[in-house]
Amino acid sequence: MRALLLLVLASCTHDLAVYDRITVKPARDLDILYVFDDSFDRGSFAKMASQLDVLQARLMDVDGQLPDLHVGVTTTDLGTRGAKDPLARPAFDNCAGDGNAARLVSFGSGIPSRGYLEDLRGPDGTRDRNYGSGELGLELARLTNPAPGTANTGCDFVQPLEAMRRALDPFTNPDFIRPNALLSVVFLTNDDDCSMARGAMLDPNNAALGPLSTFRCVEQGVICDGDADPRSPGVRTNCRPREGSQFMVDVSEYTKFLQQYKADPRDVTVSAVVGARDPFEVRNVGVPWVAPSCQGAVGAAKPAVRLGSFVDSLGGVIVDACTQEAAYEKITAPILNRQRSCFPDLRQDDGEDCVVTETILNGGGQTEFPRCADGGGGPTPCWYTYADQAACPGGDHVGIAIRRGNTTAPARSRVEATCFVK
Numbered sequence: 497m498r499a500l501l502l503l504v505l506a507s508c509t510h511d512l513a514v515y516d517r518i519t520v521k522p523a524r525d526l527d528i529l530y531v532f533d534d535s536f537d538r539g540s541f542a543k544m545a546s547q548l549d550v551l552q553a554r555l556m557d558v559d560g561q562l563p564d565l566h567v568g569v570t571t572t573d574l575g576t577r578g579a580k581d582p583l584a585r586p587a588f589d590n591c592a593g594d595g596n597a598a599r600l601v602s603f604g605s606g607i608p609s610r611g612y613l614e615d616l617r618g619p620d621g622t623r624d625r626n627y628g629s630g631e632l633g634l635e636l637a638r639l640t641n642p643a644p645g646t647a648n649t650g651c652d653f654v655q656p657l658e659a660m661r662r663a664l665d666p667f668t669n670p671d672f673i674r675p676n677a678l679l680s681v682v683f684l685t686n687d688d689d690c691s692m693a694r695g696a697m698l699d700p701n702n703a704a705l706g707p708l709s710t711f712r713c714v715e716q717g718v719i720c721d722g723d724a725d726p727r728s729p730g731v732r733t734n735c736r737p738r739e740g741s742q743f744m745v746d747v748s749e750y751t752k753f754l755q756q757y758k759a760d761p762r763d764v765t766v767s768a769v770v771g772a773r774d775p776f777e778v779r780n781v782g783v784p785w786v787a788p789s790c791q792g793a794v795g796a797a798k799p800a801v802r803l804g805s806f807v808d809s810l811g812g813v814i815v816d817a818c819t820q821e822a823a824y825e826k827i828t829a830p831i832l833n834r835q836r837s838c839f840p841d842l843r844q845d846d847g848e849d850c851v852v853t854e855t856i857l858n859g860g861g862q863t864e865f866p867r868c869a870d871g872g873g874g875p876t877p878c879w880y881t882y883a884d885q886a887a888c889p890g891g892d893h894v895g896i897a898i899r900r901g902n903t904t905a906p907a908r909s910r911v912e913a914t915c916f917v918k
Contacts, residue, residue, distance in 0.1 A: 515846060516839040520896060520911040523555070523563035524835050525677035530640055531660050532601075532684050534571040534650035536590060539686035539795040543820035544769065545641040548633040554828040558835045559911065560877060560900030561617065562632075568600040568612035568672050569639045570663040572685060573650030578692035579658055579745050585695035588708075591651035598662030600669050603647055605638035612672050613639065619907050640684065652710055653698065656683050657750045657806060658691035664757065679758065680831055683768040686797035686817050689806070690717065690744070697743035705743075707783040714786055717744040718801045720776065727784040732776040737802045747802050751809045765830040766812035769823060771797030773804045792818030829886075838888035838895045839881075842915055850915040852879040852896070857908040865911075868899050876901035879913065 533539070555562050575595035577584035584593045600612050606627035607613045613635055614626040627635050660681055662668050673679065690713035692698075697716060700708045706715065706727060720732035737747040755761050776799045777787045788796035797817040807814055813830060815823045852865045854877070868878035877900045885893040896913050898905075 515915050516842045517912065517914040518837060518839060518896070520559065520837045520852070520898060520913055521835055522905070522911075523558040523561070525564040525566075525674055526555070526680065526831065527566040527673050527677045528568070528680045528682065529660065529663055529672075530567070530569040530682050530684060531656045531663070532569050532571050532640065532647070533654055533656070533687060534573055534596075534647045535652045535654050535687070536648050536650075537652070537686070538648050538650075539684075539797060539817055541641040541684055541769065541794070541820065543794050544684075544815075544823045545637040547820075547822075547824045548636050551636070551824040551828060552632060554824065554832060556900070557832055557897055558837075559905060560898040560903075561905050562615065562623075564617055564677070565615040565632075566612050566672055566674065566677070567615075567636065567639065568663070568669065569603065570598050570600055570659050570669075571596045571647075571650050572654035572656045572659050574598065574655045574658055574662070574692075575651060576695045576698055578694040578697070578743075580693045581695050585698050588698070588700070589652065590649055591653060591698070595651050596659075598659045598665075598668050600663070600672065601647075603639055603642035605635050607635060607639075612669070617905075617907075653690045653692070653713060654685060654687050655689065655691040656685055656803065657689045657747070658745060661750060661753055677763075678831060678834060679764045680827070681754070681764070681766050682827060683766075683770065683803055683807075685768075685770055685800070685803070686795060688713065688718070688770075688798060688800045689747070689802040691750070692743060693741070693745045694743050709783045709785075711784040711786065713744070714778075714784075716741045727778070729778055729780050729784075732778065735773060735776045735799065735801045737805050747806050747809075750806055754810060762834060764810070765834070766807050766810045767815065767827045767830075768800065768803050768807045768812065769815040769817050769820060770800035770803050771817050773799045773801050775799070776801070790816065790818035792816075792820075794818065794820060833884070833887035836884060836887035836895045837897065837913070838890060838893075839913075839915065840888075840890035842891055842894045844883065844892045844894060846915070848881055848915070850879070850881075850896075850913055852898075852911065852913045854906075854909050854911045856906055857910060860906070860908070865898065872899075876903065 573595035616624040618624045719738040720735040771789045789799040868880040
């Protein structure tokens, strides 16, 4: 971004001072990885799926059209082999071998099997897609909220953090993650993380670990104040990830991995649609069991202590799994903030005396955009300003964006905005 201040332009009637001039950023390429809980008692994400129009609309807020998109889904089923195990443990129930091994899944959508959804800007402003329906929202709904019975056969010892790490390995999913693209990781689960270091945690004959149930994940992966006997019934306080367990991978290890995944750590955003961390109550139902921390129209969710702490450590976003209210508003906010076009020196009381032009490179001509009409009507393409302190920390936090309606930006185009003070 460049800003040119107090440059005087000659006029036959009066002088205008150029207060701020910027090149409006085009949308960055975006890779989205959903880590999806496919265990027997997985929750429903129908409420989120109904908000996919919000996802598309928000992603168009940067420059008026969708960015180049890669979208992939992996599952939390990694079977019975821990991250430090050379071999998998014996199978039991729905847990066997390496499970899905963090490969991308299609869940019966129109994208290639074991592949990812690709929706790219074509050279003439159209879209280049690898799915036949041509309906992005439809395919995303199939991926993130598959029909009952098609995606609830995975291991109940869910490992979302380790699944994320393995899925982002190019040897596991070649060509999915692009070096210069933004990365958004979204966890969808009504449980907490049970990423195992050692599959020995699933040994049914190890009496010291208690009954073979998912409470072992809690006892080995979470610590709370006054936790002298983690299996005793009662409400816990100040629950947080346990570090140093021989059976579980430390949450801090995954934080470090993602912080170092991109050359610029700000190119990674993390969100989790999970249960609140409080209240945290242990009950006895024949075996120790953690009660759900919330109950809503789309189901119940247990307190996600490990996942919540992981997201917090990366400055991410938590969405209540039991309501899923404004889910994509929250998930897309940090993605958009990374790409906002800001006027570092413009003040809000300077008004909106701006000229915004789009130039088609290589002699294709120039077009001046009008200011967007209040209320969202009027002709498009048009421009509008906004105030966003998080995205635009300089000056009065003023930014600019383009609204294109149903059209896409021409190929090889550049948009520049110049604002004046008389």
